[in-house]
């Protein structure tokens with residue numbers, strides 16, 4: 496059985512697809528990158544934006560031509576859009592055979608077999624924590640950086656931010672057992688993984704029982720987990736995304752400060768710098784309390800880079816609200832951010848409110864923040880010139896085949912020359928000679944460096 500998997504959306508989806516690929520190959524299936532070759536097609540979908548859903552539906556609809564040639568072909572939709580609209584899609588798209596929600600992914604093999612034998616349409620959409628332990632499989636399929644590995648430590652979200660559909664499509668928040676996560680990390684380490692990325696909608700709430708309030712200052716089950724993973728000798732770096740800001744307890748910050756394997760880049764979703772907008776978004780912090788967390792991190796951990804998510808043009812966002820966001824981003828010093836122009840998402844609370852900020856204003860605010868980011872990014876990179884930085888080698892630079900590239904603990908990309916014996920996953924020291932907008936350069940000027 497040849498299986499084609501197409502993944503849309505976030506890293507959680509990428510990780511789910513990887514786990515499913517591992518599950519399928521363990522059961523004897525072969526993975527194929529060619530739609531035309533496939534006996535089974537799986538579309539792992541995203542619902543965060545309307546556009547993401549439209550793109551996936553367009554692609555699935557287009558697959559009709561393959562079914563014409565091969566009536567035994569099985570076509571399935573899984574993940575967030577399946578959860579959100581699975582039954583509707585099965586009703587509308589004649590050649591779609593199954594829809595598997597985010598809590599039912601572990602039943603993929605059973606569902607494929609059922610469709611192949613009985614040629615019936617199947618929808619499994621119940622939320623379930625059973626999926627957690629079945630999703631620990633791994634596969635090298637489509638992993639372009641085999642010295643890195645992703646581990647999902649939580650699933651779902653209980654927070655219900657007013658603009659977000661995730662709690663409705665990913666279900667309630669569950670944490671995996673620490674011993675299973677450690678076992679998975681050790682398995683990855685034995686396979687040669689040197690850097691792990693811990694994933695979840697709110698990783699910092701790991702082990703907090705789905706509570707939306709943070710634990711006391713001296714408690715952090717997530718920090719305890721980080722410490723346990725750091726004990727695995729050949730794991731040299733640990734990254735994580737995304738943490739909800741209020742779960743950075745003193746204990747978690749102390750653990751980050753004391754463990755150099757925990758990377759010095761914090762992705763801390765801000766969304767807005769206006770208290771009024773934050774309240775309407777149902778975020779549980781204010782601009783001041785957010786900044787307090789950032790300052791604690793800066794004071795205790797030392798050198799850190801911060802990245803974030805921001806929404807511009809949320810319903811009712813005034814010029815004053817926007818300026819509060821711009822100022823706070825500047826105060827924190829973010830050098831990387833995902834900036835989204837607000838668009839209502841059917842099913843989320845804010846979709847009931849007027850989308851009253853004109854598109855042109857959203858675009859203008861977006862451009863202003865992007866320009867600020869670029870300035871800070873260049874300044875941050877220039878400040879690295881003259882220093883020698885530790886870099887984890889990724890391999891041949893995707894943009895300059897004459898060079899290799901890697902990343903610092905602070906998530907800066909560094910381009911350098913390959914030397915005898917150097918391999919992906921190595922930690923090397925690179926003297927920084929030049930800085931570009933998004934890239935740092937080691938000694939020399941080689942090939943397409945000037946264009947980067």
Ligand code: SF4
Pocket residue numbers: 652653654655656659660661662696697739
């Ligand atoms: S924390 Fe908020 S934005 Fe993040 S997934 Fe949960 S509801 Fe969505």
